[in-house]
Amino acid sequence: MPRISRDNSPTEIREILFKNPIIERNIKVQMESSMETNKLKTAALRGSFATGLGALVATLGSAVGLGNIWKFPYLTGANGGAAFIIIYTLSTLLVGLPVMIAEIMMGRKARANAIGTMQKLSPSKKQPWWIIGAMGALAAFMIMAFYSEVAGWVLAYIFKSLSGQILSTSPEVTSQAFVNLVSDPWQSLFWQWLVLAVVCLILVQGVSKGIEATTKRLIPLLFILLVIVDIRSLTLPGAGEGLRFLFTPDFSKITAVAVLTALGLAFFKLSAGMGTMVTYGSYWPDDQNIPLNTVRIMFSDLFVSILAGLAIFPAVFAFGFEAAAGPSLLFITIPAVFASMPFGNIVMVLFFILAAVAATGAMISLVEVPIAFLNEQFKLSRAKSAVLTTILIALVGSTAALSNSSLADFQLFGMNMFDLYDFVSSNILLPLGGLLVVIFVGWFWGDRKVKAALSNEGTLKNQAIIAAYTVIVKFISPVLLLVVMLRGLNLLPF
Numbered sequence: 001m002p003r004i005s006r007d008n009s010p011t012e013i014r015e016i017l018f019k020n021p022i023i024e025r026n027i028k029v030q031m032e033s034s035m036e037t038n039k040l041k042t043a044a045l046r047g048s049f050a051t052g053l054g055a056l057v058a059t060l061g062s063a064v065g066l067g068n069i070w071k072f073p074y075l076t077g078a079n080g081g082a083a084f085i086i087i088y089t090l091s092t093l094l095v096g097l098p099v100m101i102a103e104i105m106m107g108r109k110a111r112a113n114a115i116g117t118m119q120k121l122s123p124s125k126k127q128p129w130w131i132i133g134a135m136g137a138l139a140a141f142m143i144m145a146f147y148s149e150v151a152g153w154v155l156a157y158i159f160k161s162l163s164g165q166i167l168s169t170s171p172e173v174t175s176q177a178f179v180n181l182v183s184d185p186w187q188s189l190f191w192q193w194l195v196l197a198v199v200c201l202i203l204v205q206g207v208s209k210g211i212e213a214t215t216k217r218l219i220p221l222l223f224i225l226l227v228i229v230d231i232r233s234l235t236l237p238g239a240g241e242g243l244r245f246l247f248t249p250d251f252s253k254i255t256a257v258a259v260l261t262a263l264g265l266a267f268f269k270l271s272a273g274m275g276t277m278v279t280y281g282s283y284w285p286d287d288q289n290i291p292l293n294t295v296r297i298m299f300s301d302l303f304v305s306i307l308a309g310l311a312i313f314p315a316v317f318a319f320g321f322e323a324a325a326g327p328s329l330l331f332i333t334i335p336a337v338f339a340s341m342p343f344g345n346i347v348m349v350l351f352f353i354l355a356a357v358a359a360t361g362a363m364i365s366l367v368e369v370p371i372a373f374l375n376e377q378f379k380l381s382r383a384k385s386a387v388l389t390t391i392l393i394a395l396v397g398s399t400a401a402l403s404n405s406s407l408a409d410f411q412l413f414g415m416n417m418f419d420l421y422d423f424v425s426s427n428i429l430l431p432l433g434g435l436l437v438v439i440f441v442g443w444f445w446g447d448r449k450v451k452a453a454l455s456n457e458g459t460l461k462n463q464a465i466i467a468a469y470t471v472i473v474k475f476i477s478p479v480l481l482l483v484v485m486l487r488g489l490n491l492l493p494f
């Protein structure tokens with residue numbers, strides 16, 4: 001090795017030093033460790049899920065919600081049972097899952113909130129892809145406005161079933177109890193704001209200590225409660241009829257409308273199309289296999305929906321109630337069904353607790369979208385961002401809470417505020433957001449980047465899955481999403 005002498009110029013000295021293997025290694029180690037420290041510092045500043053399992057459970061917590069306990073059963077009931085479940089599963093694979101994968105992948109790559117992610121990943125500053133993120137934040141507000149109200153009713157029902165107020169086998173009586181609740185402005189606001197306060201308290205504690213820690217407790221609790229209610233429902237005499245309804249497909253019931261409803265549900269279920277999965281993806285550890293884990297989440301979510309169906313339909317049929325009762329299935333039919341069975345009161349309390357548990361994981365993921373945005377883009381502290389977001393949602397949400405009482409006559413486009421928020425978010429913002437996401441990933445971001453993101457920079461062997469994904473995201477999902485959206489806007493002839 002050349003020696004350093006007084007005659008060497010500074011450039012020569014540097015070259016000699018760099019050729020020395022020990023010095024070279026030291027420099028490399030120092031650089032790596034400072035990069036590592038930087039990464040850790042950013043992670044600590046913006047928060048992230050501490051473990052792969054935590055990321056998986058928190059994301060499952062977002063997917064599982066009133067969609068499983070409320071929407072899935074009433075839509076399955078109204079659209080003919082098993083055949084609808086098959087169509088719904090296919091829709092999830094072709095639409096919900098591809099968008100979910102796209103969002104998690106983008107968030108993890110950019111490590112930023114929904115709007116910041118689109119700004120970072122956009123191939124050119126001139127292309128306004130950040131609008132997808134902004135639409136997502138808007139959708140989060142609208143969904144929370146009505147979702148927190150339904151969650152409020154669920155909370156109220158825990159107490160009402162504890163006190164025996166809704167314990168009647170007559171749907172007329174349970175229906176009257178429901179009307180009394182929703183038409184009382186103070187009760188409606190009280191329960192909604194209570195729900196929002198709980199959600200805010202969880203979120204103030206941060207990504208790992210708040211979201212991850214809470215969902216890790218809630219998800220197992222949800223499974224245990226569901227299994228208990230399932231056992232009660234399945235051991236009733238006459239439960240077989242409900243099982244047949246859930247598991248024997250009758251494809252004559254499948255109309256174009258049922259298919260489109262299944263597509264819309266697949267989307268809402270996986271919390272896709274509105275920045276939630278981008279935000280959660282930005283907290284996922286780098287070493288997680290995105291395709292594998294999202295498929296796990298999708299099937300676990302489907303499993304929870306089936307368990308909810310098993311809790312509801314065998315009992316509904318055993319006592320001769322109407323399976324196709326629509327949205328009121330949860331609040332009018334279910335109490336009457338439970339009141340008809342031995343130990344019904346306890347089962348009813350457990351059932352509404354489990355619905356509240358499911359709703360909580362979904363709501364914290366919804367509210368996290370604007371919080372992450374305020375926190376990063378406006379440098380507000382997490383606590384301030386959480387309180388500000390909650391107050392704004394409470395204000396917007398009150399208009400939904402009062403839509404059956406003080407604001408019953410206030411209508412826009414022929415809908416009250418509750419229905420309007422549901423309509424605009426589910427029928428316009430979510431499918432449009434999803435459509436733009438798959439167009440961005442399929443056609444603008446670049447196949448090379450998709451491949452790198454889904455194979456963790458080449459360390460995973462996901463080739464076949466990546467090839468299939470590229471085709472689905474480019475051609476199949478966009479077409480299906482366009483159809484869902486046009487149909488949601490009543491622009492299709494069926």
Ligand code: PFF
Pocket residue numbers: 062063064065066067068143268269270271272274276362363365366
């Ligand atoms: N996936 C939730 C459910 O099925 O109840 C609802 C939801 C949560 C939709 C979060 C959208 C979202 F961003």
